[in-house]
Amino acid sequence: MMNSKKRKIIFSVGGGKGGVGKSIFSVSLGTALAKDGYRTVLADLDLGAANLHTYLGIVSETPTIADFILKKTASLEELLMETSVRGLNLISGAEFVPGMANPAHWMKLKIMRHVKSLPADYVILDLGAGVHFNTLDFFGVSDRGIVITAPEPGAVMNAYGFIKAALFRKLQNIFRRHSAIGPIIDAETQKKEAEKILTLDWLTEKIRGTAPDMLPLMDEVRQSFTPVLVVNRIPAEQKNVLVKNLIDLCSNKLGVHLHHLGNLPEAQTISNYLLDIPAFLESEAGSLYCETVEKIKNRLVNQYKIDRRNREVKSDFTDGEISEIIALMEGLDNSIFRDSTRDTWKLRMYFKPAAVVQYLIGRGVSHDAFYESSS
Numbered sequence: 054m055m056n057s058k059k060r061k062i063i064f065s066v067g068g069g070k071g072g073v074g075k076s077i078f079s080v081s082l083g084t085a086l087a088k089d090g091y092r093t094v095l096a097d098l099d100l101g102a103a104n105l106h107t108y109l110g111i112v113s114e115t116p117t118i119a120d121f122i123l124k125k126t127a128s129l130e131e132l133l134m135e136t137s138v139r140g141l142n143l144i145s146g147a148e149f150v151p152g153m154a155n156p157a158h159w160m161k162l163k164i165m166r167h168v169k170s171l172p173a174d175y176v177i178l179d180l181g182a183g184v185h186f187n188t189l190d191f192f193g194v195s196d197r198g199i200v201i202t203a204p205e206p207g208a209v210m211n212a213y214g215f216i217k218a219a220l221f222r223k224l225q226n227i228f229r230r231h232s233a234i235g236p237i238i239d240a241e242t243q244k245k246e247a248e249k250i251l252t253l254d255w256l257t258e259k260i261r262g263t264a265p266d267m268l269p270l271m272d273e274v275r276q277s278f279t280p281v282l283v284v285n286r287i288p289a290e291q292k293n294v295l296v297k298n299l300i301d302l303c304s305n306k307l308g309v310h311l312h313h314l315g316n317l318p319e320a321q322t323i324s325n326y327l328l329d330i331p332a333f334l335e336s337e338a339g340s341l342y343c344e345t346v347e348k349i350k351n352r353l354v355n356q357y358k359i360d361r362r363n364r365e366v367k368s369d370f371t372d373g374e375i376s377e378i379i380a381l382m383e384g385l386d387n388s389i390f391r392d393s394t395r396d397t398w399k400l401r402m403y404f405k406p407a408a409v410v411q412y413l414i415g416r417g418v419s420h421d422a423f424y425e426s427s428s
């Protein structure tokens with residue numbers, strides 16, 4: 054539909070505080086994408102407090118992600134359930150099962166592997182509240198993390214805490230096996246909040262001093278950690294100082310550019326439709342709420358169209374570029390490499406670089422050396 058490679062895009066919806074509207078927004082975005090003809094999957098990853106099925110009016114007993122985690126089902130795809138919206142499928146979350154809220158790391162990787170191979174154009178991961186590792190990890194591996202906040206001080210600070218925790222967690226996950234950089238990050242993470250530095254610029258300087266070969270990877274982290282912000286339940290034309298503060302805080306304290314995607318208005322009638330949000334969207338078609346969802350959906354879709362159109366993957370690589378990409382591969386997480394080992398993939402770089410680069414892009418890795426320069 055979008056691209057010959059048909060890579061699916063994974064959005065995650067997080068934000069720290071419970072009740073700010075993550076799940077309602079996930080259903081609204083999923084419905085808007087499906088109505089555009091995109092095959093869309095909503096995955097309820099609020100492990101332990103799932104409610105997407107309720108918002109979608111699914112009352113019958115259905116298989117849930119618990120069945121996958123408890124190995125009663127071999128694949129996530131088997132859990133896909135149709136909803137009242139054509140093209141929108143649901144992977145239902147689990148009612149509380151002991152131990153479920155904190156799956157082991159390998160299980161999270163397995164869930165993500167299965168998410169990446171779902172038959173869909175877009176997958177939306179609806180995450181739980183708080184900054185549990187599982188929430189941060191799912192947020193960190195998605196293509197676009199969407200942070201939802203209400204315009205109140207408490208919720209905004211929670212959103213900041215969430216973005217910061219997600220960045221730290223991502224850096225930790227990437228560099229944990231690096232003998233020089235891993236300990237630098239760990240030491241900083243353990244400091245008191247007020248003394249913590251860990252901006253991307255600061256870490257880049259540290260890496261320049263200790264392990265300059267890792268700079269391309271750091272660049273990649275910088276390019277890939279680009280959360281976007283949606284403010285929910287805000288009076289339409291109200292200028293929100295808190296939001297500006299949040300964006301400034303992310304930029305100054307973390308070195309993260311937080312892009313503000315839109316403000317969803319308070320929708321009074323939602324409460325009449327909590328057992329059928331698609332019916333709410335239908336009945337409110339043309340309302341400010343629906344128009345805003347539409348605008349946000351278009352922005353998200355266009356970001357990827359633009360990325361894809363402007364960036365043409367090279368077919369020939371110079372020796373310098375090959376070494377650069379191999380250095381990048383050395384720093385990637387083990388989970389990137391399937392089918393054969395990292396070393397095999399590195400060697401393959403010498404005789405089939407374009408195939409390796411296509412593989413890496415398919416696994417969500419991006420680097421300037423992959424693409425023709427646009428100038």
Ligand SMILES: Nc1ncnc2c1ncn2[C@@H]1O[C@H](COP(=O)(O)OP(=O)(O)O)[C@@H](O)[C@H]1O
Nearest residue numbers: 071072073074075076077078286318319320323
């Ligand atoms: N834009 C909105 N306007 C009015 N009420 C909303 C809006 N978004 C969410 N809500 C209300 O907030 C409640 C919590 O939303 P939910 O999406 O379940 O939060 P979360 O997933 O972040 O915990 C919903 O049941 C709904 O009543």
Ligand SMILES: [Mg+2]
Nearest residue numbers: 075076099180
């Ligand atoms: Mg929720």
